[in-house]
Amino acid sequence: MSISDISNGFGFLGGLGMFLYGMNIMADGMQKTAGSKMSSFLGMLTNNRFLAVALGALITAIIQSSGATTVMVVGFVSAGVLNLSQAVGVIMGANIGTTITAWIVSMSQLGDAFAVMKPSFYAPAIIGIGALLLVFAKSQKKKTVGEIMIGLGLLFIGLDFMSGSINPYTDAPIFAKAFEVLGGNPLLGMIIGALVTALLQSSSASVGILQTLAMNGIVTTNAAIYITLGQNIGSCVTAMLSSMGGSRTAKRAAVMHLTFNVIGAVVFGTIGFIFFSLRPAFAASNINAVQISIFHTVFNLTMTTLLFPFADVLVKISGMVVKEKAEEEPVVEDAETAATLKHLDERIFESPAFAVETAALEVVHMGQITYENVVRAIDAVLTVNSDEVETVFKTEQTINNMEKMLTEYLIKVDNLSLTEKQKKVVNNLFYSVSDIERIGDHAENLAEQAQYMVEHGLQFSTTGADDLKSISDSVLKSFQYAIDARQNGNMEAVRKVSQYEDDVDSQEEELREKHIERLSAGECKASAGVVFLDIISNLERVSDHAYNLAGYVKDEM
Structure with missing residues (x-):
């Protein structure tokens, strides 16, 4: 291992850190800006499930995390703010809203017309303006805008760092072999996607890393599809962990999220396996970041459309998985x-x-x-x-x-x-x-x-x-x-x-x-x-x- 390899390793680690930190402070700033409005959004929720899906997508697009949205939903269900029927709509919408991050990451690959949107072109300027607002602005609103800008800029610079660190190794046989194995084994691909997402506690972050690898032309189409499906399952881990020790209703909300994503992964995984078996050349071809964004969006929109009429069935399944227990709620002196x-x-x-x-x-x-x-x-x-x-x-x-x-x-x-x-x-x-x-x-x-x-x-x-x-x-x-x-x-x-x-x-x-x-x-x-x-x-x-x-x-x- 040469000093160059060590330097590239540090570069990738630093890029990953900037990407995750940038996403975190951007989401934090978004919540500060729109948090008070989100409470009125949830206040609009009735039994209109269409509205629940739309609000779930909107809130997730704002806070840049389907995991955070789902954890909030678990909390609201536990607190009696939402019922399970309303929650299932918000969860479906959250999966749609999380695709926004994938599109942000892939903007630099949208073609020559979007050349000015490449991170290397405008990210430093965004960070500079954000820093000026954060340091010199007197109003809290402007300071929060500064936080959002710095987060967005760090996100893109982090992507650039990761991409630049991987670029010298795009022809390395290990990458080709790894994605060949993952592409040929749907279950293994999904497991890898789920594990990475569970570790990062963010499907947006894990999809962003996959897209960074795709930008360097080392990800095969079939592997990317399976990994993305696994990432959707991995996004449920945050809510599942959050529901532990909670009420039966909170656990059911987390199970609904898991059931929804597992059904989606099974349906698309089966279709993908059959299609790739018939078109091996297409399966082995490289996929880019924009194509991953398109698949991510199509997958979540399709599954929401397919399962929307069966939302009450998801509620019933959650009741079958999480059984009623006597004296589950803590004993408290008065009502x-x-x-x-x-x-x-x-x-x-x-x-x-x-x-x-x-x-x-x-x-x-x-x-x-x-x-x-x-x-x-x-x-x-x-x-x-x-x-x-x-x-x-x-x-x-x-x-x-x-x-x-x-x-x-x-x-x-x-x-x-x-x-x-x-x-x-x-x-x-x-x-x-x-x-x-x-x-x-x-x-x-x-x-x-x-x-x-x-x-x-x-x-x-x-x-x-x-x-x-x-x-x-x-x-x-x-x-x-x-x-x-x-x-x-x-x-x-x-x-x-x-x-x-x-x-x-x-x-x-x-x-x-x-x-x-x-x-x-x-x-x-x-x-x-x-x-x-x-x-x-x-x-x-x-x-x-x-x-x-x-x-x-x-x-x-």
Whole structure:
């Protein structure tokens, strides 16, 4: 082995590294740019499977990874965002969307008209412009565009490095022999394609490497077909690994992806074997990068068209493969905590934008549960009834559990690749969870006061009870509008919270003065008076925390 061979080996390794890293940061930048829009895409999903296929293809084309899309789908199914019928359409679309990367790689071979699109021509300029944007641009949007450009440029330079390193060995007998063996053995070709894809965790990357070899004229047509079919099977590995330890439904989503690609490989592999047996000269001829892109696209479009009417059959097959098991779901103390645990699926981290939105939805969910608990506590106080007190205490435990789960989840989300706006949202969600938990504590305090009144036979005067009802109504409205502001990003709701908070502050000050006057006049017992003051203090604090919640939403807008 000469020094030249070692240099070429280093060149190929470096090119592969740049190609993979470029693809990674380009996809990351794409997600930052389009992540918030992708959540609205999934929100459009109904039982319209055509739309599911289209959205699956679009999302995969944006984030440049069918594996990432499928892992997200597994997470959404596990979290209850998608059902299996919707998921199968998205998975079919993901296979179509992943062909975009193959076309990007093969652009330099599209003919003389596309000569200016060769990586060696424009990749350095793209990296240069991207670097300038990344270093000097002030807006986060421009910096993200810079990341995408640098990723795209590195991808193409990496391809050039790999191609240049292989070029001196295109006539080496080992390549001809290797592809002759792979072309003559469909099963072996598929296994190699699946293994390489599984190792790289990206079918786009493995197809790109195959195309780089094809650019140097050393890949036979039959070998390329079999390897490409295997690469489609290998792309399922990421989702299969992701579903391990997940719910039965998540495993079924991964099995549907595997079943779809295995059926496609068997159908096209059989047709290919018969055709190549009849046309050995064509089978042994060289294939180029553009032809691989064409086959990759035709294969995925054809299989989606063929299997589309049988999508429900794929769902049934997944149910047969993944059997029902007793007590598969983790045992959790209460239904609300279980629901939150289910929704906070870490597979959604494949899309940081979705992860942030999921966290926000669960904070709203926690707020709604806390609101209902405050209503119970106030009712217990106004009616001097202990029936609701135990429910308040039990729900407070649920709220504490949700606070712990959401805080842990938000810490993980905060470490994802987020835009500045998303980081601000996550930061405010931390504070929101804390404020909601404190409101829960005040609801518990109110319930304890109701319990004390029942145990000591205390009653408020008619005037005192009416005053409590008046301030309670304002407090509940302020909290309700605060939750609405977080849920819908509603500025009108933010203004309403501010108005009711001012009203609560005024009422609290007025009620204290009036209550002291009643005590002085002997219209109210001293022991009941202490409870009254404690209750209005807790109510005023609930309103303060509601004002904080609305303030975070205002800060983001």
